[in-house]
Amino acid sequence: MRPLKICMVTTFYPPANFGGDGIFVYRLTNALARYGHEVHVVHDVDAFHLLSNRPPQHNFPHPPNVVLHPLEYGKRGEIDLLMVHQLGRPLLKHAALQELLTGEQFDVIHFHNISLLGGPGILRYGDALKLCTLHECWFVCPMHVLWRFDREPCTRRTCLACTLHGRRPPQLWRYTGQRDRDIAQVDAFIGPSHFVEEIYHRHGFPAPIHYLPYFFPDVEAEAHGETAQETTPNDGRPYFIFVGRLEKIKGVQVLIEAFRHFQQADLLIAGAGAYEPELRAMAQGLPHVRFLGLLDHARLRALYRHAIATLIPSLCYETFGWPTLESFAVSTPVIVPDRGALPEIVRSGGGLVYTNTVELIEAMATLQRSPARRDTLGADGYASYRTHYSEESHLAQYHRLLGELGGFN
Incomplete structure (x- = not known):
């Protein structure tokens, strides 16, 4: 395909980023730039x-053909965020966004998490071919993650009561039909898992959704190769690892409870978040449960590689689950709950699925007792990554979609 001028539009982008959606945008931006496209990123x-x-952390390098457009208005920007949340369209940043998305004459505008950057109203900006990736459930859930009353996955719609319970003001635009009018401006919505298409349509989303899973970049996979300088983590003691934000919905409390009864290996917890004080309190008296804080990629690579398995105990509906690919890339298996997109990812190999804490402990014990089973599952995960979640596979499907929708070749 000929080089294109592509714009990524996202609320969060590394290093000013929290979760997996911003990491994906960063990885896709760099992959497209390595292919030869000129890629711009607009973020808030x-x-x-x-x-x-906390301030933005770690270094995130880019190829020279990536252009960043960070929007930062200080106190005025904070007021604008509240107005976007309520009205569903840009206000104070309207002129800057209009100039960027229309004046730059992009071939493709690819929207991502736009919840605070411009709401659904930003989908009207620009005249390029428009894509939008559904990283979370924001279009169908004012709380973003279909986590009902801060205690359970959403099984029936009680949106207003749930919003008030979460101490957020109701979003006026969700009750006016604005969402459906704005999404009609998008040429294609993309879901990183089949689960996304299922849950969105179950909740009344009117547009078709194209399946295009996340990928793990070649350059990061190559860096995941073991080096002579790499030492075995955790002083050689066997361990399982959790990597992610320390929030209630991520389920680390389930792991801590499981490790009260499972002491054959350690639990290493890499990440930070608002729920961390409660988790540390729960782990008091459990010396084999350790909190590592935020770690750089090199340290995480070694931890993934030498772990018995990566544990992903999410209580909410994950739309994908980045630690699966990061584990598969170093031939480490995962253990996941039977919820959301996670079982879909391990269906072709690479892990075990549980439905309750007893099954979680049994899965950990199985892999701890049988290194051969652990290695077989790890090899299956690596094969799945190379077949389904490689950079080459993703870019081929991405370019095919651009060709079908926009006639690019």
Whole structure:
């Protein structure tokens, strides 16, 4: 395909980023740039500062043909975020976004998490071919993740009561039909899992959704190769690892409870978040449960590689689950709950699925007792990554979609 001028539009982008959606945008941006496209990224630094109690961390390099457009308005920006949340369209940043998305004459505008950058109204900006990836459930859930009353996955719609319970003001635009009018401006919505298409349509989303799973970049996979300088983590003691944000919905409390009864290996917890103080309190008296904080990619690579397995105990509906691919890339298996997209990812090999805490402990014991089973599952995960979740496979499907929709070749 000829080189294109592509714009990524996202609320969060590394290093001003929290979760997997921003990491995906970063990885896709760099992959497209390595292919030869000129890639621009528009993102909202004000949103990160409003929601974070820490400065941006770690270094995220880019090829020279990537152009960043961070929007940062200070206190005015914080006011704008509230207005976007309520009205579903850009206000104070309207002129800047209009100039960027229309004036730059992009071939493709690819929207991602736009919840605070412009709401659904930003989908009207620009005249390029428009894509939108559904990283979470924001279009069908004002709480973003279909986590009902902060205690259970959503099985029936009680949106207003759930919003008030979460101490958020109701979003006026969700009750006006604005969402459906704005999404009609998008040429294609993309879901990273089949589960996304299923859950969106179950909740009344009117547009078709194209399946295009996440990928793990070649350059990061190559860096995941073991080096002579790499030492075995955890002083050689066997361990399982959790990597992610320390929030209630991520389920680390389930792991801590399981490790009260499972002491044949350690639990290493890599990440930070608002729920961390409660989790640390729960882990008191469990010396084999350790909190590592935020770690750089090199440290995480070694931890993934030498773990018995990666544990992903999410209580909410994950739309994908980045630690699966990061584990598969180093031939480490995963153990996941039978919920959301996670079992879909391990269906072709690479892990075990559980439905309750007893089954979780049994799965951990199985892999701890049988290194051969662990290695077989790890090899299956690596094969699945190379077949289904490689950079080459993703770009081929991405370019095919651009060709079908926009006639690019």
